[in-house]
Amino acid sequence: MSALHIKLFREMRRLWAQVLAIALVMAAGVATLLIGVGTYQSLDQTRNAYYQANRFADVFATVTRAPRSVLQDIADIDGVLAVDGRISKIALADIEGVEEPASVLLVSLAEDSVQGLNRLYLRSGRLPEPSGATEAVVSEIFAEANGFRAGSQLKVVMNGAQRQLTLVGVALSPDYVYAVAPGEIMPNEGRFGVVWVPESVLAGAYDLSGAFNAVSVRLLPGASEREVIARLDRLLAPFGGQGAYGRAQQTSHAYLDSELMQLQSMSRVLPPVFLLVAAFLVNMTLTRLIALEREQIGLLKAIGYSAWSIGWHYVEFVLLIAVLGIAIGLALGTWAGGALTELYARFYSFPVLVFSREPSLYLIAGGTTMAAAVLGALRAVRAAARLPPAVAMSPPAPPAYRNLLAGRFGLVIELRKTWVMVSRHLLHWPWRTAGGVIGLALSVAVLVGSLWSVGGVDYMIDYTFNRTERQDATINFLGTRPASAAQAVERLPGVLAAEPFRALGVEIGSGHVTRRIAIIGRPAAASLTRLLDTNLTRVDIPESGLLLTRSLADILRVGPGDIVNIRPLEGTRQSRPVHVSALVEGYLGLGAYMELGALQDLVAEGDQISGVNVSVDTLMQDALFARLKQTPSLGQISMQTVALQQFRATMAQNLYVMIGVLVSLAGIIAFGVVYNFSRISLSEQGREMASLRVLGFTRAEVSTLLLAEIAVLTLLAQPLGWALGFLVAFGMVEGFSSEIFTMPFVIGPEVFAYSSLVVMTAALVSGLIVRRRIDRLDMIAVLKTRE
Amino acid sequence: MPNEPADDARTQLLRTDKLTKTYAMGSTTVVALDAVDFAAHAGEFIVILGPSGSGKSTFLNLVGGLDMATSGQAWFRDQQITGLGDAALTRYRRNSVGFVFQFYNLVPSLTARENVKLVTEIAKTPMRAEEALDMVGLADRMDHFPAQLSGGEQQRVAIARAIAKRPDLLLCDEPTGALDSKTGIVVLEALTKVNAEMGTTTLVITHNAAIRTIAHRVVSFADGRIASIERNADRQAAASVRW
Structure with missing residues (x-):
């Protein structure tokens, strides 16, 4: 080892605390980069591989009922690579030992499921026998939350009739990586799941033999999603088509996207902050070190060391700190990235989700940190290299202070001299x-x-x-029911008040921008639920016209007084202009609200409602749950406390x-x-x-x-x-x-x-x-x- | 050992009794100061001579309250300073002792006046900073920073800073060691002037034997002991010193 290297290591040991403090800041930069980008890559790559392997579709649509022959017409659309028609129905489920009724999404499994899209990944057990009318496969998170295993029983109400299903397998599917019940925002692990059953069973139960109500399409590379959607909409309109949409609006995919976006914004902000601070610390520390070693530098030059080798000596010092920081950062980042990925694996159902240990990322993290360190050192090192030996060996001139305070600010207050020292030193x-x-x-x-x-x-x-x-619970009917159903709910045990609502799926648009949302119709006098603006002032539901959440208005680029087009995805399906009366605040999802009657008029369907918001006497809650389980036709209840x-x-x-x-x-x-x-x-x-x-x-x-x-x-x-x-x-x-x-x-x-x-x-x-x-x-x- | 007899205990400002300091150097023990008995009287100007390692600096550190003795005692007036804790020693230095260093040790970020004020702000009965600077002949350089002053001027600021609190004892460690003879003499003049006008007992450590002529008494150290003490019958003015 050369003498300079020995000096280097001794210097490191002497300044260990400062070296460690700098290295830790660098480590934080490396770690955040690794956590942010690494987790992003893990999720993104896993998702892509999963989508590819299990043939995740590009375009999705639901219809009321369409004959399977239509699938061939869809396959013939330009740009369509493959098409898959299924039966998909939401149903109530009764889980033993759980008082609150649960709901499941029943999805049909074709006999020849190898051909289809959104293929299952079987985690354990087996697929149902095509002839096994009572066999089913259940989604993993739902199964885990309820302790289901092969042979577990699940009671499901299919079209009003209760059926006992035997679970024979646990599976995942690329279209339900993130499974949320319709109309909910967060996953309700134990109370909502996906259950796959043989097609014949669903076709029989829902009278959909030879028909489908959900279709997925995979596009050819380079095909225009927009055009396929337009063609698909035209083709499916006669069958109650509710408007096709791409991956961007597919719930599971959209949730993953928003997660990825958050990771990306984190990894863009944090690592640069840490690296900037690290560079500054390097600069500060090295400048001082070089000032202290002035005479040594002069001596080294006098005995023949070149400016370059002295400069490199200090660069090596900084690189050693960087290596230490990178080592800590990589270890910390790999650990924390792994932990975060594990956390994600609990929310997102992937066959495998492991933290990406992409070597290129490690190289980038290490490289940028080294670069930041060297950049921070540059000025100080240049000063050391340029110091003429004769100057370096004579002691430095005493620092020349100036009377900055008095000169610049005309300060007349007599400060204690210790404070004068402090302020002059800082200003120097x-x-x-x-x-x-x-x-x-x-x-x-x-x-x-x-x-x-x-x-x-x-x-x-x-x-x-x-x-x-502010309701205690919401009862969602399966489909719509006449307004009198609200009175029936009001008579249930424990229900103190009930307010009807209608949720109408629509495509709302302004200019080129459209979104598929549900407009909620409520009575103007509703008091369990209410709408507020950004200042928390109550906004009354107008007799006509639409209230939009601010986020939706921003997307559509409209404001109060503007007109938006509304095309209901059921009923008349006639596109209608509606004026925006006011904006309300809403943080969860995109929302729009109308007076109940006005909304019902929009689809000319009479007094149909989708559900009821209720306030519940908690003492009677169990009785209510029991009654709801007995009368599945009433619909699915979601408790606000559980949602919270x-x-x-x-x-x-x-x-x-x-x-x-x-x-x-x-x-x-x-x-x-x-x-x-x-x-x-x-x-x-x-x-x-x-x-x-x-x-x-x-x-x-x-x-x-x-x-x-x-x-x-x-x-x-x-x-x-x-x-x-x-x-x-x-x-x-x-x-x-x-x-x-x-x-x-x-x-x-x-x-x-x-x-x-x-x-x-x-x-x-x-x-x-x-x-x-x-x-x-x-x-x-x-x-x-x-x- | 030719020790000065303690003539009048009331005029004794500083007194040591078998003051000893040893250092452990690996396995051996080095005796830096070996049972020194000494007394300084109020108003005396004492020059302490001796080669490097003779114990004169150790002596100064002990009587200045900067270091702890291994054995023996030292008194400042009635107060025994050996055995005092850090806080009491700090109080002793703050109230009773003025220090002048070889390399001035001024605060570079403070002007001459502010360097003096730094001390007067924490002293009990200080003189005005301007007065102290005037005494060392720097009335016209008061608002200069140390970097704008010559070595001799810096040392005179240091003297002004040391005497501004009106200390009873002024300890100077090689005050002219970093100066050429011409500026050194100006500094010595400042020291004798302070001694004459304020009656401050002054101990000046030096290995420059030429300075001996300006002292009332000259104490010579060798091998950790006092080798000789001479009284100057014919005390000279600082201006006459040459080296």
Whole structure:
């Protein structure tokens, strides 16, 4: 090993704490890159491979009933590669030991299922015998939540008649990677699942022999999805076609997409922040190290080392730090990425979901970190390489201070001289001070940008469950029923109040933009549910006209007074212009609302309703459930409390885990910045501090010099951090907003307070660690030595 | 050992009794200061001579409250300073002792005036910073930063900083060690002037024997002991010193 290398390793050992602090910030950058991009790649690649292997369709449509001969016509459409017609029906299920009724989506299995699209991946057991009229395969998450295994029984009400199914297998399917019950937002693991049964069974039960009601189409590469959808719509219209749609609006696919989008927005923001701070820390530390080693550099040059080899010596120092940071970051990132992927595997049903260990990603993460480190070192290294040996060997001129305060600000207040020292020292190194402030501000910003979402989710929960959807439960009929059904529900045990609603599937459009949504019709006098605008002011349902959620209005680019086109996906199917009366707030999904009668008029179907919102006497809840199970024709009940639980569980798993990670990472930044800053400050002022101790200053008084610098830095960073954090949060609202849900942008003062508290604590802790060194200052040495 | 007899205990400002300091150097013990008995009287100007390693700096560190003695005792007036804790020693240095360093040790970010104020702000009965600087002849350089002052000027600022709190004891460790003879003499003039006008007991450590002529007494250290103490019958003015 060369002498310079020995010096390098000794230097590393001497500065181990600073080296580690920098390496940890780098590690955070590497880890976030790995977590964000790695998990993204894992999900994306797994999804693509799964879609490919199990032939996930590109276009989907449902009809009331179409003869199987139509499938050939669909196959003949230009651009269609394959077509698959099935029977798909929502049905109530009775799970033993679960009081609340569950619902399942029954999907037919063709006899020759090898040909079809959206093929099953059998996890365990076997497929039903085509002749086995009571056999079925069940979706994995539903099976796990209820403890189903081969041989378990499940009672399902098919078209009014209860059937006992024997589960013979557990399976996954690419169209239900994320399975949510129709009309719900979050998966209800135990109470909604997909059940695949032989086609003959469903055809018999629903009188759909030789017919289908759901069709999936796979496109030829390069085919126009739009054109195929248009042709498909024309072809299916006579059969009650409800409008074909592409993958973008397929629920399971759309949820995955929004998850991927969130990961992407995270991996675009966080790693650069960490690498920027790391580069700054490298610059700061190396500049100081080179200043201290000035005479050594001169000596090395004098004895014949080239400028290049001295420059490279310091680059090697930085590269060693980077290697350490990368090693920690890769380990941390692989572990956390694996954990996050495992978390995803609980929500998303993939045959296999493992964290991608793409070598290229590791190379990119390592490479960018090295590059950031070297970039940070560049200026300092260049200065070292250029130092002429004669100059380097003579002691540096004492730092020339100027009276910046008095000169620039005309300061007349007599500050204590220790404070004058603090302010002049900070102003003497303006770039370093600015870097420290920005580093701490970024740490505050990361915190504000992540902590706000806790309040955002709480607000969304309060808004949705306490302020707008205030019913205890919703009973969804299977199909529509006359308004009198609401009275029947009102007479059920435990029902205190019942308010009817109609959910009408429509295609809503303005210009070229269209979306398939459900318009909810409610009585103008409804009080269990109500609508609010962004300011939480109640918005009454107008007698005519449409209320749109803000997110839908944004997508359609319309506002109050504008006209949108509505084409019901059932009944008349006549496209009708309707004016938008007002906008309401709504965070879950895209929504539109009309007065019940006005909506019923739109499809000219009389007083049909889709379900009832009810308020329930909790003491009588069990009786109500029992009655609903006995009378399956009444429909499916969803409890708000359960929905809320699910919502919180899902959020806790995703968001809170992420926030926990971000808070630790922000703490690392704050700690790293303050630790390095104060070590350097101490190194520069240690001699002065020791002199002051000799002159009779107490430890506390001398420590003030250091702690005051940290305090000034930290305080200056707060407002900047708040402002940056506000922008980050705003960016996250945009980045996280999907058509499935939008986050309300609410930041309370407590978010800023908590963020500041975390950063100040981290700053204080590292400040106190460095402060201990002040106690060990050598007073005797300063009497004799010069710097 | 030619020790000065303790003539009048009331005028003794500083007194040591068998003051000893040993350091462990690996397996061997180095005796830096070996049972030194010494007394300094109020208003005395004492020059301490001795080669490197003779124990003079160790002596200064102990009586200045910067280091702890291994054995023996030291008194400042009635207060025994050996055995004091860190806080009490800090108080002692703060209230009673002024230090002048070889390399000035000024705070580079403070002007001459501010360097002095740094100390007067924490002193009990300080003089005005301007007054202290005037005394060392720097009235017209008060708003200059150390980087804008010559070495001699910096050392005079350091003297002003040391005396501004009106200490009873002024300890100077090689105050002219980093200066050429011309500027060194100006610094010595400042020290003798302070001693004459304020009556500050002054101990100056040096290995420059030429300085001996300006002292009331000259104490020579060798091998951790006091080798000799001479009283200057014919004390010279600082301006006459040459080296």
